[in-house]
Amino acid sequence: MPLLIEASRFRPSFTSPAELGDGDGYAVRLASGGAAGADRPKLVCVPSFVVGSGPHQFMRFADRFEGRRDVYACTLPGFRGDEPAPASWSAAVDLVVASIRRVVGDAPIVLVGYSIGGVVAHAVAARLEESGAAPAGIIMIDTPTPEDERASNRVFSMVMTEILERGDQGIAVDEANWLAMGTWMRLLAERPAARVTARSLLIRAGEPLPTSAAGQHWPAWEVAGEQAEVPADHFALIEAAVDQTVAVAERWLGA
DSSP states (O other): OHHHHHHHTTSOEESSGGGGOSOTTSEEEEEOOTTTTTTSOEEEEEOOOSTTOSGGGGHHHHHTTTTTOOEEEEOOTTOSTTOOEESSHHHHHHHHHHHHHHHHTTOOEEEEEETTHHHHHHHHHHHHHHTTOOOSEEEEESOBOSSOHHHHHHHHHHHHHHHHHTGGGOOOOSHHHHHHHHHHHHHHHHOOOOOOOSOEEEEEESSOOTTOOTTOOOOBOTTOSEEEEESSOTTGGGTTTHHHHHHHHHHHHHO
């Protein structure tokens, strides 16, 4: 992993969203709320930055909200072919914010971050609050702590082991994806602390990954105002057990 992180430093990079346009294509709609969702905050999903991640991770999650809420999902910068990578954590967050605003305008939103994407969603929420456009809430789905380097390395090892074991999932693991992950891991270590006042929920996985060693626990990021647990593993939360995850999210959204 250290070699991957160092190699990522040699990628072309951008320091401002203006260098890439206005965020076009970095956020897509996955579900339409129709008339029922017109007055409800839109859900904006932020994926992990592990190889193979992207908006597709939220397809099942979004499908459960069809006809009830608009659901969008972001692509993190650096993962689209040979595009430049963000030069800093701030540049990355700025582009995600720009891409969100391009598709939802000033409409109220709830950010939904999966896995380490919850840290990105949290940073986006902080940036929106700074601009006076605070989100209506943040939902973090089994987000691990970014504040302990050893724990982070252990999490990435656990997740990558599982991803490689699941080699039939058709995920992209090309060179660009690996370098993009290296970039984001490097930026994660450099990120400044951010304070968020919006309502927040952490949905935790109640079961370990199948490839986890005995006694190997998932170091959750304990920043959310509320927590709930779903009896499923990290990947199942947005796959086989997505109905339970959505049920927890809906109860919280309606509270």
